[in-house]
Amino acid sequence: MAEWKAEGTPEGETPMFIAPLHLHHKDDEAWFILEGTLGFQIGDETIEANRNEAVIVPRGTPHTFWNPKQETARYLIIMTKQTKTLIEAIHSTEDRNPEFMKKLFEQYGAELL
Known part of the structure; x- marks a missing residue:
């Protein structure tokens, strides 16, 4: 579990994804909103979660959030060790080449969509 913050979206601008659309083959993922709001795309559904609400994404489900x-927004993200290691690998690399990123996700049981 980790606590993170997501900067707000300036008025009139399109929100930026905090994570690209992806899925985890074997890992569930969850969020608990401490302050503010997060938007989620979970499969074909788009939702917003506010303070004191939780969102769970089952393994195998495409998702992103903003x-x-x-x-x-301030939130807790609840994840497996494998997902945490993937996030750390993403944050530590400067190579944002789409093919490299796809391979990186695959190394950690995930798929970049």
Whole structure:
């Protein structure tokens, strides 16, 4: 589990994804919103979760998330060790080449869509 913040989206701008659309083959993932709002695409469904609400994404489900509001969002993300290691690998690389990123996701049981 980790606590993170997502900067707000300036008025009139399109929110930026915090993570690209992806799925985890063997790992579930969950969020608990401490402050603010996060938007989620989970499969074909789009939802917003506010303070004191939780979102769970079952393994095998395409998903992404973003901060749709101007205010900063603060949240807990609950993940497996494999997902945590993937996130650390993403943050530590400067290579954002799509093919490299796809291979990186695959190394950790995930798929970049």
